[in-house]
Amino acid sequence: MAPLTPPSGSEEEPQATRVQRWALMGGLAVVAWLVLSLFSSILLPFVAASGIAYFLDPLAHQLTRLGLPRAAAAFILIIGLIAVGLLTVLLLYPLVVQQVGVLAARLPDYVVGLKGFAQKIVADLQASLGPDYVNGKLQELITSQAGAILSFVAQALTRLITGGVALFNVLSLAVVTPVVAFYLLRDWPKVVARVDSWLPRRYAAVLRAQAHEVDRILSAWLRGQLLCCLFLALFYAAGLSLIGLDLGLIVGLSAGLLSFIPYVGTITGAAVSVGLALAQFPLWSGLIRVGTVFVIGNLIESYVIYPRFLGDRVELHAVWVIFALFAGGAAFGFLGVLLAVPVTAVIGVLARFWLRRYLQSPLYLDQPPAPER
Numbered sequence: 001m002a003p004l005t006p007p008s009g010s011e012e013e014p015q016a017t018r019v020q021r022w023a024l025m026g027g028l029a030v031v032a033w034l035v036l037s038l039f040s041s042i043l044l045p046f047v048a049a050s051g052i053a054y055f056l057d058p059l060a061h062q063l064t065r066l067g068l069p070r071a072a073a074a075f076i077l078i079i080g081l082i083a084v085g086l087l088t089v090l091l092l093y094p095l096v097v098q099q100v101g102v103l104a105a106r107l108p109d110y111v112v113g114l115k116g117f118a119q120k121i122v123a124d125l126q127a128s129l130g131p132d133y134v135n136g137k138l139q140e141l142i143t144s145q146a147g148a149i150l151s152f153v154a155q156a157l158t159r160l161i162t163g164g165v166a167l168f169n170v171l172s173l174a175v176v177t178p179v180v181a182f183y184l185l186r187d188w189p190k191v192v193a194r195v196d197s198w199l200p201r202r203y204a205a206v207l208r209a210q211a212h213e214v215d216r217i218l219s220a221w222l223r224g225q226l227l228c229c230l231f232l233a234l235f236y237a238a239g240l241s242l243i244g245l246d247l248g249l250i251v252g253l254s255a256g257l258l259s260f261i262p263y264v265g266t267i268t269g270a271a272v273s274v275g276l277a278l279a280q281f282p283l284w285s286g287l288i289r290v291g292t293v294f295v296i297g298n299l300i301e302s303y304v305i306y307p308r309f310l311g312d313r314v315e316l317h318a319v320w321v322i323f324a325l326f327a328g329g330a331a332f333g334f335l336g337v338l339l340a341v342p343v344t345a346v347i348g349v350l351a352r353f354w355l356r357r358y359l360q361s362p363l364y365l366d367q368p369p370a371p372e373r
Contacts, residue, residue: 045176049184245276245289246276254269
């Protein structure tokens, strides 16, 4: 009797080998690296547009639930974002230009004041330690370099402001980014569904779970940091302007916007503000004014903003964020800075997933052999 042949529907499906799986992951990593290396000079508008679409997707989803078509919701949100950006630039640009003019006009006075402050410190040291330790040459060197340092800071600040304003005039960011962001925001659910359909069936559930974890961490970090940076920028700009600090608006906005790098914004803003205050106010008066503004801002950030908008939802350690931002900037410039936090979030989620698998595997659970009797 001839053996029965199984029906075609019951044939075993081919199984992917371990080599094929590793080859697929390695190939994807190589392709991603080549794309970043070869096209990093043109990817900035597209990465920025992807970030905008990701950030606005929940709002677009809410508008579609109210009955708006997805395309109309995307158009309204992108136009609203452009209007807010233009309004902000139009309001801040005259104030920034005015404060740069004030800096240029008062720079000689700052140099004289800083030299006088340096001379006073050197004279006090000379009176305390004696002329053998602090001689006239050291005093002349310090006072001459004080003006040079302040001039360098002023020139660097002017170049930074000029470069930031020029960035808005770049065609790729001013035109391409909103257009690409509109199309991505309009088609975001379709894009997500298409990528989901490409997932390998065997690992689809695991990959979806890790993607949801990345989305949870990344969305909390991005939205929380945006609110934190905006609040601190407004607070520092208003506070430094109210105490009468020259360039208080520029320094405050810069300190707040740099707060997405942990501690860097506050430290940089405080250092620049103290330097300007020493050249503008009496010693203790300037330190007390500037110190009060930054201490209050830091307390609000630590005890109000961070627990309310970030808290324990963000599993990104400050050290890793700083390292990722600097590493991304060193590797791919501003594009790397934009990609640093998302890549860090993905690596963190995968590392925790692999650690859980390792702690449940025989590689970790194997007991040492019993000693021979």
